[in-house]
Amino acid sequence: MFTALLIEQLLNGLQLGVMLFLMAAGLTLIFGVMGLINLAHGSLYMIGAFACAVVASATGSFWLGLIASLVAAAGVGALIEVAVIRRLYDRDHLDQVLATFALILILSEGARWLFGSFPLYLDIPKLLQGAVPLPGGGQYQLYRLAIIAVGIVVAVGLYLLIARTRLGMRIRAGESDREMIAALGVDISTLYTVVFALGAALAGLAGALVGALQSVQVGMGEPVLILAFVVIVIGGIGSIKGALVGAVIVGVVDTMGRFLLPSLLALTMPAAQATTIGAALASMLIYVVMALILAFRPSGLFAAQS
Amino acid sequence: MTLLSLKGLETFYGASQALFGVDLDIRQGEVVALMGRNGMGKTTTINSIIGLVRPRAGAISFGGKAIFGMRPHRIARLGLGLVPEGRRCFPNLTVMENLVATARGSEWTFGKVVDLFPRLGERRDQYARTLSGGEQQMLAIGRALMTNPRLIILDEATEGLAPVIRQDIWAAIRKLKAAGQSILVVDKTLSELLPVADRCFVLEKGRTVFEGAPAALTPELQDRYLGV
Amino acid sequence: EPVKIGVITTLSGGGAGLGIDARDAFQLAIKQSGNKDIELVVEDDAQKPELAVQIAEKMIQGDKVDLMTGIIWSNLAMAVVPNTVAQDVIYLSVNAGPSALAGANCNANYFNVAYQNDNFHEGMGEYANKDYKNTFILAPNYPAGKDALTGFKRYYKGALSGEVYTQVGQTDYAAEIAQIRASGADSVYFFLPGGMGIAFMKQYAQSGVGIPVMGPAFSFDQDVLPAVGDAALGVKNSASWSPDLDNEASKAFVQAFKAEYNRLPSVYAAQSWDTANLILSALSKASVKDKDAFRAALKAADFKSVRGDFTFNTNQHPIQNIYVREVVKDGDVLTNKIVATAFEKHKDAYAEQCGL
Amino acid sequence: MTRETAINLLLAALLLALPLIAAGIGEPFYVTLATRVVVLALAAVGLNLALGLGGLLSFGHAAFFGLGGYAAGILATHAFNAEPLFAGIPGTTSMPLIWLVAIAVAGLVALPIGAISLRTTGVYFIMITLAFAQMIYYFAISWPAYGGEDGLSIYVRNSFPGLNTAQPLPYFLICFAVLIAALLLFRLIEGSRFGSAVQAARQNGVRLAAVGIPPFRIRLVAFVLSAMITGLAGALYADLNRFVGPSMLSWHMSGELMVLIILGGKGRLFGPVAGAMIFVCLEYVLGGITERWQFFLGLILLGIVLFARGGFLGLLSGKPRHV
Amino acid sequence: MSEPILEIRDLKKSFNALKATDGVSLDLQPGQIHALIGPNGAGKSTLIHQIAGSLKADSGTIRFLGQDIGSLDMAARARLGLARSFQISSLAQEFSALRNVMLAVQAKAGSSFRFFRQVTSDRRLIDPAMAMLERVGLAHRAHVPAAELSHGERRQLEIAIALALQPKAFLFDEPMAGMGPEGSKQLTTFLDGLRHEAPMLLVEHDMDAVFALADRISVLVYGRIIATGTVDEIRRDPEVRRAYLGEAA
Ligand SMILES: Nc1ncnc2c1ncn2[C@@H]1O[C@H](COP(=O)(O)OP(=O)(O)OP(=O)(O)O)[C@@H](O)[C@H]1O
Ligand SMILES: Nc1ncnc2c1ncn2[C@@H]1O[C@H](COP(=O)(O)OP(=O)(O)OP(=O)(O)O)[C@@H](O)[C@H]1O
């Protein structure tokens, strides 16, 4: 009995991890590759979820909503890049923090202006409802399996894009020396607009996919943002593989912590105390893990730069 | 045919003027040496040509087209290949990736670059940030060649290179010259630079003060302008 | 000189829906009263305690308001109320009712027109005794969450198959749902306000676990029901009011609110409406400048509450009925209808400690 | 006197004069608002030491701010309830004592956090400091003894010998004096040998090590000093609001402190002061005009960061870089 | 022969499969300029990094003034008296030339934890720093930020900083790099005079300078020292000619 639950929880952890990866993927791309701290990434995630919810409820099709989320997030992303982000590449991280912090305010309030203050409805599509049997007798939700699949596709796709294509090389080259890559004939600003829009689209996709599981509302991007940063920092900035591993570590640690800590503590103290202290420790756990990892590997598990 | 011509080029860094009127021209298939003491404006001239610093006055044309004020990537695509001062290889790309990332055209290939610099073949998958100085210089030249430029510009062609490798680089430049490649080159070692050059330009305090054949650069002139 | 009422509430950010409902109902009640001598000062606290404190100071020292109200969240109330009442300004709560302000630290200037935080949970605990023997309970790991489960347990007599505190702001509940499935519970009680509740309900429904769910009204009220969707249908939840509550005041309120704002009011709106009407009733009896008389007039609670009978306990918290509602579909619109009364004239557990 | 020095003096004079006038014409709220400016500025002066001078982008200074605040809240609560803190040590309502405790606590906590965090650089440093702050934040939310998420109310503002702190003006003056003292300290440190080393560590840590000054130790001391000032500000903030809660520890707070500095001009003596003045005024004025104030606040912040390099002071003094 | 200042024994350092330093042993004698030459990528900079402490050796010992310094960090080695220059200039860019040197003076004094006295009026820092700038001929640029100095001037500044440390040994990695013929000549003369202050390990590709300055030369190829000797011995060594000098000798 307990073993079955343990296995299911491990799967849940893995799935939460992949979900986090989906959120972190776009961020790694922008953050790792272009060297830009984009606090507004969570807002792009929110835009994706809103676009999906609005279009899905207007047309009745989740899939149209999904497309809308990609288009909307990429569009807003491109707009932001041209209007704002472009001026920030050669600034230090601080200016980027302030500018994208301002963008959060603008985008959150803008979304509330457009869509109202109440959470929106978004459910998983008919096609993906229900569960599939697991070996060993358990069951697992189809939709969550689909998210795992999408996460893996995104991971592989991004990895290949960055590591294997000329586009990826140019992006990395531009990260270390924008001037030089321009002097060699590459239109780096257009390239970066495209990359930023791509990262935004990934955020939007994550927002739409995860929005069907969660609440679609203003501010939904913030907790995600911090977690996504945790994930890519654990994995090592600029590394898609690192982001995936980091995400799974965070997902599993968080899930298992929430599940196991209270019962473990209950062995040593009264149950009532154990549940609250266990919960408190569980909420700190991923940050503890992150601090430990960085203390021993100051640039993450799979740092691109040594 | 004139490939590149500069007339009265003036460039500023903020409020301080670095170029006060540089005139220079390069004909098709020619090797031109750009000389001058430290800080006289050689690098600034080169960066002004490629658009990395924006000149304030003057005229630049390349292949008959006015390129003054154009953005660097457009200038580069017209057929200018830069080997910059300080090499500036992309540290987080491997040797191979450095070469192919910005490659254009078909004449120069990875194989041909490796023929020119066998060392790069051995270091193919090593990140450029871990290369030694000389290896990076070879990589920077290879990278510029891979864009198949009509004019290749080498700023400090052999800085920091071991004598044997310096000879390799000069041999490579001669080979390129023989193949009809136009080259603008800056280098400190006159004894090696002058024999390769068809013509020389000397800058002093941001102005062209000498133009002519290497032979015309007499020891007195060398002493006056270059401190040799 | 008009009476100035300061309304501090949450009008921006993720929690804005609740504050907007509260503000809208309050303004509507004042408007309908036709009382021209009332001036409202409304400010957004953005759900930040420090900002709420700053606004409160501004209202007290700058605007020199006579009364204050509007705060939705317990932690903001804890930041604002003690200092406000200490400066002899009367504060009326439209929503938050932390236990810390109901017991020994109650104050003559503090009136809670909504509920004491435990009340809804107590109601559901009492009601659950009817059908269930073994309940799994969960809430976020913060004081309101602990109050909630304490309240539930105070009246629930069955066994607990699990008691879990989740992380504040948590959005994925797969792990908890797996625990519920494995726990052998015959029912689930959860208190997860805002987006947490929406996420939980959606994921719970999607998981197909199927064990009956109960909760306080917060996760099944008009502000969130559209977002939860059909997943909420049939869920029992507890509240002091429901749109279908059968009394004149309530019917008039629902109608007026719908006419004005083209949406159904929530519990927050109802409580806020009552607060406004309570103030109006007291104003008609006494001047706000005469604090003692005005407090007495408030305490009399001589107004038509949308919740039916409404009186104040000694600690100036409501004595009211707690109903059990069920989520139903009225045409296309998800709403609630009352299915039972958990408590008649319920009092909170802290009143005895209050020295008033 | 440079233009920037003149502007600084003007700002200081303005900051002192406005509350005095406001108190004179019976508008005590503006005194409170100015106190808020002063206390936030003080917190940011602390952060500026790490961030502006040392280039240590700490995204976790809310931890020290909140710890200072909790020091004040906890000591006051124990004194109020007449319960000993632990081992028979009583609480206190004396501000000077509370300040000492706040400074000490912030410094003691900053020491291990800094020692671990400073092994990393760049964005990793940003994130690891955030991680530590988040740990403390979640701890504070879920630890019931001192109010959890509801926080702690300080029912009566703590006392300062010879002054009536319950009145807005005396409390403002106390805070203002502390801010001026912190600014003087900052100026002294900046120009000292230690300050030189800190700034060199920002510009080029390898160079610093190559002349024989260990950058790690220099940075650690700067980080701890910085945390101590921010901790002191936290204690003042708690007394200003007569309330302390976990939101003082949240990442928004860390971000806000950073924003203040960038807004005013990082590394500049009065950057935090100018930043706090602008930010608090914007928040107050916009909040009074429209419910959508955060939207316009965002637009204005964006405008400043894009078009006023070197922050507000950089714009006014005509020097985008501070040297 | 007297006791060597710096004594390196069987030093090894690999990057993955590449043996960048492959069992190097080397002595730096008092009063000498010991040149280290070798093809690009031979491991010269890597060796300097290990001696200075910015890279950790895999194995082998480094003794400096009779003390094993293998476990010390860069700053500690600098405090013992090892001063280095970088192959690519490494300066505090926003500081003026003078303040860059003042930093070295304060490091030498070991007084970096003083919080109050203002450096801008501290003659004990300014005077010695100015003296160093004068020695390298950079006094007229004392107040220019390092970022605005020309390439050659930055190299001079690096040397001024090293001088200000009054070290027991210098490690110079290509100090002539990027200097014109004129600058190289001046620097050669300058370094020549420096050997009496402290011995010097000099990595340099400028053979004119090396042959003019070096008391001893070691030739490093593929991480190994293939020859050590006087200028004449090295010039004549056929192996060295083939691997490094080409016909330049
Ligand atoms: N980024 C810059 N900012 C300000 N001044 C600069 C900058 N770069 C170069 N200068 C100045 O411009 C002048 C010309 O410099 P430039 O680098 O073009 O000379 P150069 O001939 O290439 O010298 P070298 O032989 O040392 O490479 C010098 O006085 C230099 O100090
Ligand atoms: N971090 C590293 N990772 C992998 N290889 C490295 C690393 N650092 C250096 N190398 C390799 O070690 C070898 C020695 O490099 P080093 O920089 O010491 O050469 P050098 O003798 O100083 O050359 P140069 O004269 O060109 O400066 C080179 O082949 C280089 O590619």
Ligand SMILES: [Mg+2]
């Ligand atoms: Mg140059």
Ligand SMILES: [Mg+2]
């Ligand atoms: Mg080297």
